[in-house]
Amino acid sequence: MPFNRIFLFIFIASLTVILTASCQKTATDLPTDIAPSDRNFTEKLTFLGDSTTAHMQQRSSLKPQQIWATKNRYLNLDSRITYAKIIAPDTGKEEPIADVAARLHPSYLVITLGVDYGVYYYRDRPEEFTHYYEKLLSAIQQASPDTVLVLQSIFPVAKSSQVITNAMIQKANQLVSDIAQRRGIIYVDQTPILADENGFLRPEFCFSEDGIHLTAKAYDAILEHLATLQAEIGGHA
Secondary structure, three states, X not given: OOHHHHHHHHHHHHHHHHHHHHHOOOOOOOOOOOOHHHHHHHOOEEEEEOHHHHOHHHHOOOOHHHEEOOXXXXXXXXXXXXXXXXXXXXXXXXXXXXXXXXXXXXXEEEEEOOOOOOOOOOOOOHHHHHHHHHHHHHHHHHHOOOOEEEEEOOOOOOOOOOOOOHHHHHHHHHHHHHHHHHHOOEEEOOHHHHEOOOOOEOHHHEOOOXXXXXXXXXXXXXXXXXXXXXXXXXXXX
16 A cells, blocks of 8 residues: 555544544533532433534533434424424434323423524514424423423524524523413523623534534533522422
8 A cells, every 4th residue: 555545544544533532522521610419410401402402412411311302403393393203212213202201201301492493483473483382391291290391592693693693582582481481480591601792602602604503612501500500490390
């Protein structure tokens, strides 16, 4: 084998190892600012949501079974929300969200919805956004009454976002907050944690050119914030 081909092979192999190491995080890579007791609490959380939640499977310290996501990683907030199927962590099969909740009864379910199909499409139809959001909540609560639901704000977007704006997100988050208050559910606003002084997603938290999806550092910040709310969230159990 010519020398240049041997060199190229070694270079590619080394690069693969480096990239893999930089993109993967194990359960021991929990954010360093989280105390041991808070880490135990964080491990009790289950997350359900759209693509910004699904990406936690690759870019967060959570265990795979803590993240409920669809096969294509999108979860549209529309009329079929209660028929949408996620990959059940115990069987690996696609099942409706409520069916999985009825069987697994998660202690805490953190829900983040509105980016994939919601914020933009219902920007002038807030009543539809609210209707479909509550439709899902009702199905989950009926399936698993003891599960503590936590409604998380839709995350801010960066300047590069071409379709979704932070003004749209702020309006949608007010709807989510109103839903939480009306139903006696905890609402967690992650905007102050993720946004810069102008309300945009901070550059170090932006993973993709679309300005929507988050880095591992952003998920660390989200988990750290949730850990500080242990008493409040746990008090609803």
